[in-house]
Amino acid sequence: MNLIESKTTSLPHSDLPTTVGIIGGGIAGSTIALRLAEQGIHVQLFEEGKSLVNGPPICHLHAGGNLYREISDQQCITLLKQSIDTLRVYRHTTNIRPTVIAIPCNDVGNPNDLLPRLALLQQTYQTLVEQDPKNGVLGDPKDYFKLYQRHDLERLALRANPEHPLTPDQWMIPVAKSINLDQFKYPLVMVQEYGLSVFRIAATLTLALNKLTQCHVHTNTKVTSLIENEQGLGWQVSYQDSANQQHQINVDYLVNAGGYRTGTIDDLAHIPRQRMVEFKAAYITHWSQCDAQWPEVIFHGERGTPNGMAQLTPYPDGFFQLHGMTQDITLFKNGLVSSNEDSAQPQLNASFKEKLQQHWSQQEIEQRTQRAINHMAQFVGKFEQATVGGKPLFGAQQIPGNDPTLRAADVSYSHQRYARSEIVKASSALSVADAIIDQLAALHLIVRPTQQTRESEFPISQQLSLHDIVAYAEKLAAERGFPTSLARPIGHNIK
Structure with a gap:
């Protein structure tokens, strides 16, 4: 003891x-x-x-749930309120940088479908700040999100990367300079969802x-x-x-x-x-040629397909954590399991139990991390320069019920x-x-x-x-x- x-x-x-x-x-x-x-x-x-x-690989505060197109507005509002409380209590655990949401042209989603929810979250945040100014931990409510059309990004791409970005435009500069603007539907969205350090x-x-x-x-x-x-x-x-x-x-x-x-x-x-358990992993990469402070960037995609969401989470010194919501990267075949009448504990198979005991083969670490790098490089071309930066962050996540x-x-x-x-x-x-x-x-x-x-x-x-x-x-x-x-x-x- x-x-x-x-x-x-x-x-x-x-x-x-x-x-x-x-x-x-x-x-x-x-x-x-x-x-x-x-x-x-x-x-x-x-x-x-x-x-x-x-x-599990905690890295994102989810102050509004904007990473997830499929969840309800009520879940988003709940996550917003919970994130504000978390920021007030764990004030030294967050990485205060925004998140960019981009929808590729090959995705079925429409950026305009995100706007009603963003407006609802902004209004909810405004109300919470009016009720208690200490709730204003996500910045000014009017800045909760900002939209960027293609011409905005073309203009920002001409500017130098700032050493210490402060404004939304300054945070967007490295994104504008690094992505292929022809690949995306517009507008892109920047939202005040922060990082969280496990x-x-x-x-x-x-x-x-x-x-x-x-x-x-x-x-x-x-x-x-x-x-x-x-x-x-x-x-x-x-x-x-x-x-x-x-x-x-x-x-x-x-x-x-x-x-x-x-x-x-x-x-x-x-x-x-009744519950489910899902095994997931995120991958640590090092991009030594990176010359800018990046926001987090979410490239939306259909979960579980080869075009699954790609998530780029920045850390100091050129380190980035990657999620790729495909079965070859973050998700795993047979990685989602359910409980049964005999036990309340869903049973992952032996290979996952071995991983949970820290037993990853070096070959699998390198293979899956490289797949994550390739998945990101289809949107951020220069990210192909990145290398394996460490062992994966991983864990199993419980989900109560059957949804x-x-x-x-x-x-x-x-x-x-x-x-x-x-x-x-x-x-x-x-x-x-x-x-x-x-x-x-x-x-x-x-x-x-x-x-x-x-x-x-x-x-x-x-x-x-x-x-x-x-x-x-x-x-x-x-x-x-x-x-x-x-x-x-x-x-x-x-x-």
Whole structure:
């Protein structure tokens, strides 16, 4: 058992006997633990890995869900609100640069079909900022998106790349100079969807929880048994620590935040649930000849076909993370599986389980990364110069229910004292934490906290400095075998 010690004093409600057990130390479980512990609630957090937040290749905030044409407007609004909360709480984890959306001529989509949703999101954002100016974390609402016709790009292509782009036009210059303008339908869209650093999120959560006596973090720990107490008033959790020692602890409330393995915890608790799991990977590339700061660029395409969406995510020092939504790149044949009547846990085949244990062959790393480079180079010709920049970022993503297009999800309940985190996107984690606070109060397990601002709900984590977070994030990236550049900020928040 790895018990994170603290040097801080207790917060309100620390004298309450209620203890919440959280199984899974990914973005959801760790965020829930932080939210509860910051309110003085006692938490036992169990994580099988050696550190927190080791999940899927998080790289994008999804402040409006504009990467996904197929999801509903309501899901987009939900993702917008959740992203604003995430930016307010995890203020040093975002890469403040816009996202460009381009529709190739060979795609069935029409750029004008995007405009009603963009207008709705802009108006929603405007309303949220009017309600609370602190919600203005995506910039001025009038700048939420901007349209570019071909003549705009021809004009921008004549300008030099700025060293530190600030305006939408400045961010668009390297795109205008690098793409074949004949390949696209117009307008192109620039939208204020930012990047999200998985390493700085992991660093923020680890450093903050390290300061909270209310939260005991058990890493290298496997939960082996769950027994519901008599009258359903809590759970007995059995677990095995890194020394293979067996332990038991009683908790008043249990949160299943197992990520793609959420179903295994449901099985231990004998609680059925229908869900899907999808294995995905993103690829790290290095473009040493790159001479500009790029926005993120999304080239829309039909998912699962050879023309699937291509996603270019920039990091410092010429590193780029690539997604190609084809079965030869990010998606995998038989990579989407469903649960069945015998188990709540969808079963990936042996090859995926091997990858999830960090066992990729060098040949497959190079082969799939090169395919990702080729997929991007059909739109950004000079990107063919890029090389393999490291091992893939990968993981399995859970999707509750049976709709593979679901992107905005948060929490479900099967028992009075058992909650299940079912986020698909990282920005949904705070919604789960809020819902669990409400549930604990409704069950009279805690005194309902007084109304607070987002920032005041997280007094300890708000004190963390960008310098300390980046330094720890670089350490995590190196320990996990990734370029430390992926841990550093890019965009307006460079200090």
